[in-house]
Amino acid sequence: MRVRKSAEARKTEIINATLRLADKLGPDRLTTEAIADAVGLTQPGIFRHFPKKQDLWEAVAARVGSMMETRWEKARTDDALATDRIRALISAQLRLIQSTPAIPAILFSRELHSKNKGLRSAFFGLMSRFHRLIADLVTQACAAGELRNDFDPDDAAFIIIGLVQGLAVRWSISGRNFDLTEEGSRLLELQLKGFALGRGSGNGERNVS
Amino acid sequence: MRVRKSAEARKTEIINATLRLADKLGPDRLTTEAIADAVGLTQPGIFRHFPKKQDLWEAVAARVGSMMETRWEKARTDDALATDRIRALISAQLRLIQSTPAIPAILFSRELHSKNKGLRSAFFGLMSRFHRLIADLVTQACAAGELRNDFDPDDAAFIIIGLVQGLAVRWSISGRNFDLTEEGSRLLELQLKGFALGRGSGNGERNVS
DNA sequence: TCCTAGTTAGTGTTCAATCACTAATTAAGA
DNA sequence: TCTTAATTAGTGATTGAACACTAACTAGGA
Structure with missing residues (x-):
């Protein structure tokens, strides 16, 4: 069952999950797969919102x-x-x-x-x-x-x-x-x-x- | 031409190179290959002296x-x-x-x-x-x-x-x-x-x- | 001669990233 | 208002690179 959300909403979800998991797993063990699991997407789904993983980190910093x-x-x-x-x-x-x-x-x-x-x-x-x-x-x-x-x-x-x-x-x-x-x-x-x-x-x- | 050294001497060489490169590349980007290059060995050569990379880190800590x-x-x-x-x-x-x-x-x-x-x-x-x-x-x-x-x-x-x-x-x-x-x-x-x-x-x- | 430092060739795994494709959503026009 | 075209979120399969680690072989030197 696919749950579709607005890009805006997804982005915040992903950032939140990243902050949570960066603590749990450590920022350097954190894979796009783990993030995807946490928000209920497939791994490549992350890349629709953040083309490079670096972009995700920069959003987290912001x-x-x-x-x-x-x-x-x-x-x-x-x-x-x-x-x-x-x-x-x-x-x-x-x-x-x-x-x-x-x-x-x-x-x-x-x-x-x-x-x-x-x-x-x-x-x-x-x-x-x-x-x-x-x-x-x-x-x-x-x-x-x-x-x-x-x-x-x-x-x-x-x-x-x-x-x-x-x-x-x-x-x-x-x-x-x-x-x-x-x-x-x-x-x-x-x-x-x-x-x-x-x-x-x-x-x-x-x-x- | 192969330069053969005692295990002891090589170990210290490797540890020194690791400390140098851990600074230059960051401890987590540091590969066994980079270390090998620095001391003039092939990559698997490192494993003769430190069977696991962890062992190398522990030697560095010591x-x-x-x-x-x-x-x-x-x-x-x-x-x-x-x-x-x-x-x-x-x-x-x-x-x-x-x-x-x-x-x-x-x-x-x-x-x-x-x-x-x-x-x-x-x-x-x-x-x-x-x-x-x-x-x-x-x-x-x-x-x-x-x-x-x-x-x-x-x-x-x-x-x-x-x-x-x-x-x-x-x-x-x-x-x-x-x-x-x-x-x-x-x-x-x-x-x-x-x-x-x-x-x-x-x-x-x-x-x- | 024989021990051992070192080599060559290769494996398994983990990831980021890509690509072709599908399904949900939105918007335009008859 | 209903159909249809365009847009956009998400998927499945895969790729390629990076790396730690292994096994079998080779050669240097007391």
């Missing part, structure tokens, strides 16, 4: 990109302390990773690192934008006296992103045996305390969970 | 492991401040990565993540040992009053490792357009300053490069 941008936007509109907006941003990012674990998997895949140049630059662009967001918030926090200002906000942002990435790697390698968001919040507190003005600046006991 | 342990050992014997030993350790690790860029590549390969369980546990063990080394040094630094002691040394170690990993990812994705060791030293200083006792603890101007 999807992931818009997921990120959406959440970043939401985290940004919070009008609180700049440091709280950093917390919100990192927390949003960690929740996204936790709910879409294919993201770090793709970030470390051969598909990205050695095969697909488009995919690589898409993710590089995302990372750069994320970096800018954080660096700007750090700058604001410094200006508002929430953080010291004897360091380069870009460096601070790199460190914070490293925190997220290190966490994602450990989470992934460990078989995901801890809560990403929770662990991340704890480490971020430690990190922000390090960037904060003087010792005992009053929020040492801050509890975020 | 080699990388011993490279790391050697450098860690060297960094440890430095009898200075505990924080200086952290600096030495991280710097040694970054120099190793810079001179053997296949290491992060392997760490993110499908070979490790989904195919080769032995490889995965070898690297997992290495990461754990690295973490323990740093956590212990942090503990010592806290005890010696070089760092605050209002945080968990394990957390601090995770953050420091995250710094290294984030750096490695960025280095790799960016096409290696910056000096890993230099950038790492700068970020580590910022990080250690955050862990240090009180503000202006005197080493803010420390220069490590």
Whole structure:
């Protein structure tokens, strides 16, 4: 029984299945056949919608990109302390990773690192934008006296992103045996305390969970 | 004209070529044929020395492991401040990565993540040992009053490792357009300053490069 | 001479990709 | 409004390339 759907609808189905399976099988073991099975098509059917497999990956990158941008936007509109907006941003990012674990998997895949140049630059662009967001918030926090200002906000942002990435790697390698968001919040507190003005600046006991 | 070498010598040749090519082609695009070409053998010649390709990867892991342990050992014997030993350790690790860029590549390969369980546990063990080394040094630094002691040394170690990993990812994705060791030293200083006792603890101007 | 590093020739499998074709859907015109 | 032409989603069969791995043979050197 053939189920015919609009190209639009199929494309989203295929992208969703790819994200799900990229997590389950790993981005590099993922075959067009597996995707086809998941959406109920034959293997060549995939190629009607994405002429090359690379095209599929690029569509996935675009999807992931818009997921990120959406959440970043939401985290940004919070009008609180700049440091709280950093917390919100990192927390949003960690929740996204936790709910879409294919993201770090793709970030470390051969598909990205050695095969697909488009995919690589898409993710590089995302990372750069994320970096800018954080660096700007750090700058604001410094200006508002929430953080010291004897360091380069870009460096601070790199460190914070490293925190997220290190966490994602450990989470992934460990078989995901801890809560990403929770662990991340704890480490971020430690990190922000390090960037904060003087010792005992009053929020040492801050509890975020 | 055939050049015959001892199995021992060939094995090291093959492992070296694998490390070189794993960087150049990516660990997952690396074929036995490419390796054979590099060492001047025919493709099946490889299988005389490593009956399965997995065996080759495990030998590579062992080699990388011993490279790391050697450098860690060297960094440890430095009898200075505990924080200086952290600096030495991280710097040694970054120099190793810079001179053997296949290491992060392997760490993110499908070979490790989904195919080769032995490889995965070898690297997992290495990461754990690295973490323990740093956590212990942090503990010592806290005890010696070089760092605050209002945080968990394990957390601090995770953050420091995250710094290294984030750096490695960025280095790799960016096409290696910056000096890993230099950038790492700068970020580590910022990080250690955050862990240090009180503000202006005197080493803010420390220069490590 | 005999052990073993290395070769030549070949197999089985896994995939992306292609091609000729069919069935469902849409739209035009009498 | 109903027939029919055009479009587009999907299929079945297959192909060709890439690769790990094998078996049987060959030659180098203590």
